[in-house]
Amino acid sequence: MDPLSALRDFTIRGELDKVAQVGNEVRFGSNYAFPCSIETAYRSKQGNLYTLQTLVFFIKNYSLKHTEFIQSARGNRLPAVTLPDRKPLFDYLTGKIDSTDQIEFHLPQNPNALDASRIETTLLGDETQRNNNDFEILDYMSMIRAVEKPLKDLEALLECKNSDFYSVLVSSTRREEERQRIESHQRKDGLMVAETIFNEWPHLERLEALVDVENVGSQKLKGGKIGEGVPIILVPSAFQTLLTIYNVKEFLEDGVYIPTEVKVKSMNGVRPECVTVQKKFSRDRDQVVKAYEVRDKPSALKPEDWDRVVAVFVLGKEWQFKDWPFKDHVEIFNKIIGFFMRFEDDSVESAKIVKQWNVKIISISKNKRHQDRAAALEVWDRLEEFVRSRSHS
Structure with missing residues (x-):
């Protein structure tokens, strides 16, 4: 025309x-x-x-x-x-x-x-x-x-008419969950191999020559006080806390905080019983990968499992520790390192109770996601220091 x-x-x-x-x-x-x-x-x-x-x-x-x-x-x-x-x-x-x-x-x-x-x-x-x-x-x-x-x-x-970016998020999340499931089975297989080697060749003084004990989580062989198996990190089951079983992996492994309600929606409401997170630590100029189990149901732990609990993210409520096998908060936070996550601009009242406990307060921004990684690294640094001191006590 x-x-x-x-x-x-x-x-x-x-x-x-x-x-x-x-x-x-x-x-x-x-x-x-x-x-x-x-x-x-x-x-x-x-x-x-x-x-x-x-x-x-x-x-x-x-x-x-x-x-x-x-x-x-x-x-x-x-x-x-x-x-x-x-x-x-x-x-x-x-x-x-x-x-x-x-x-x-x-x-x-x-x-x-x-x-x-x-x-x-x-x-x-x-x-x-x-x-x-x-x-x-x-x-x-x-x-x-x-x-x-x-x-x-x-x-x-x-x-971008008729585009649905939520479906892309759901698809990528499902692939990530599948990857986690496969890795979890591989780690369990590694634990079985480590136990077999230890039982069949007890005379080996340095099992690390065959298996990286820390990599498969069997820390009892190092002579410390931590129980046998993968160490456990406990998180609250209540949704009013920032860190839950749903979003803990992205925060600790990737240094990115994703609100729980967003993760729940992307996972179609499926609640994981246990989540495995990994962290690379430096040891003698080498990179060592440590695995941790994250759980949110302390009542499901067996008596021997409590020896593997190394950290807990507290809710700031007394009832969180009901039926725990410890006499008081002093004993809990002597044997387990405590963390309390909060938004940096929350009121002081939100942390009033936990300030009386021996826990580390971790603050993150509500909007500045690029700052999450520093907060996650602070958790790992303090956890590594605590586990190292506990193993040599």
């Missing part, structure tokens, strides 16, 4: 609000785009062809008096539509008349049905027209631009 017909079409349909100048182009919604300076097929009575930019300005400001219109056009540095052309041009653009002698279409209305004889005459030349000085020199770039129809513009591409 040529620019004059496009402007007439949008005017008749009452969609001039969709006609706008963007840079050096006049865009008709997402349908068409033409250069502002392209000449239209409407010739003024003074002999010149009006540009598209001039006609758009005219039809959008037709309600102005002609003197005001002239001044406004000059202010916008645009050639103005002359007074004799105003009414016939307005009648044509609004559909009151279908044609006028002032319209000179040099291109077919349908760009897909170009007249082959016209093209041949133009490109190869027609001697008769040459002799009569009627040969027209056409601006071929203007011809091409006049029939262009962009399918998409930048704004349309950014709309």
